[in-house]
Amino acid sequence: MRPLNVExxxxxxxxxxxxxxxxxxxxxxLIIGGEVxxxxxxxxxxxxxxxxxxxxxxxxxxxxQGLLPEVSADLTVLLVWGAVGRGWTTTDRYWxxxxxxxxxxxxxxxxxxxxxxxxxxxxxxxxxxxxxxxxAALRQAGKTRRLIAFTDDLCASAAYWLASQCEQIVATPTAxxxxxxxxxxxxxxxxxxxxRGVRLELFRAGDQKALGLMGKPLSDKxxxxxxxxxxxxxxxxxxxxxxxxxxDVPHMQGQTLNNKAAxxxxxxxxxxxxxxxxxxxxxxxxxxxx
Numbered sequence: 001m002r003p004l005n006v007e008x009x010x011x012x013x014x015x016x017x018x019x020x021x022x023x024x025x026x027x028x029x030l031i032i033g034g035e036v037x038x039x040x041x042x043x044x045x046x047x048x049x050x051x052x053x054x055x056x057x058x059x060x061x062x063x064x065q066g067l068l069p070e071v072s073a074d075l076t077v078l079l080v081w082g083a084v085g086r087g088w089t090t091t092d093r094y095w096x097x098x099x100x101x102x103x104x105x106x107x108x109x110x111x112x113x114x115x116x117x118x119x120x121x122x123x124x125x126x127x128x129x130x131x132x133x134x135x136a137a138l139r140q141a142g143k144t145r146r147l148i149a150f151t152d153d154l155c156a157s158a159a160y161w162l163a164s165q166c167e168q169i170v171a172t173p174t175a176x177x178x179x180x181x182x183x184x185x186x187x188x189x190x191x192x193x194x195x196r197g198v199r200l201e202l203f204r205a206g207d208q209k210a211l212g213l214m215g216k217p218l219s220d221k222x223x224x225x226x227x228x229x230x231x232x233x234x235x236x237x238x239x240x241x242x243x244x245x246x247x248d249v250p251h252m253q254g255q256t257l258n259n260k261a262a263x264x265x266x267x268x269x270x271x272x273x274x275x276x277x278x279x280x281x282x283x284x285x286x287x288x289x290x
Contacts, residue, residue, distance in 0.1 A: 051075045053107045055099045056082045069279045076111040078104060081122040084158050086130025098126065101134040104162070108141045116146040118282070119166060120275070125157025125179060128233050135240045138165040148287065151175045152275050156256050160267075164241045168287060170278055171268045173259050178267050180241060181254030182233040184226050189214045 048054050048063035051071040059079035062068060071077055083096040084104075092098055104119070111117045138147060142165065149155065149163035152172040156179035163169050163177075171177055193199070193215050200215030211222050238252055251257070251265040262268045272278040281287065
């Protein structure tokens, strides 16, 4: 048995949080030192439902239990059910039940030319690393495959960045979509540490080295540098979105929308009441020619 993962245990019990039961099972296995499933699909036990490509533990367990709607044999459905990005650590991938964007690209590329690929999102977004490259890969793949984004939960921030590169975005009315924006958050611990008699002694080469280090105050130059990075990311985000969809600037201020507001803002193309209704309508060609 592996030793107790104290770091993950601490992060789990240190604050209240909501988690789906399947993801909690995977976390518990890691915390107590049980076997950890490898995320490569070829290393996982069981066979997912036909047509589905699970990309993290929660989606794998759900697909392996046969809990998803039946889909046609020529359809590829990617289950993007977690935070998205590139370069996740093992702890991050369990904590966020994260999805590697390179797996999205590989799965879309593996779908036959001329086929339909559905990206089913249940994602709050993620980190910007790898997202612009994946968005470009989806645009390229969309030239030879039909890409449709679907969400019945949440498709926000980096997840919406990817969804916007698809031919259509279909959602349930109460699903939240959008959150087009970028941020960096740093906590200032200088006063907190000072009140406890702790002072940082920093030796460095490079006047912006150690930017964001606990106990080091930000300079105006640091703040300008960070804001420039945020602005650059936002330009990439809005450029990719507006190249595919006509969305006005007021609807790209970091907010999520649903129901009629999302439709009026052109964040989605149409609504369906459920995942089952979506796949039934798709099989009947209801979305053809849109």
